[in-house]
Amino acid sequence: MNIILNGETRKVAENCTVQKLLADMDIVGQRLAVEVNEEIVPKSRHDSFVFTEGDKVEIVHAIGGG
DSSP: OEEEETTEEEEOOTTOBHHHHHHHTTOTTSOEEEEETTEEOOGGGTTTOBOOTTOEEEEEEOOOOO
């Protein structure tokens, strides 16, 4: 199945969760926000939120500073 990840097509397995995608990208545990189809997916749902074909996914890293 294909999703659009940060503007680029990415193939993921059927029933792929946000948590699995983050693990595949080796970015688990980092401070970030995940948005699917313009809606934030809370961290509490990363292990249960399953992508569907064509989802538009944005992953944004939180950067501190001042």
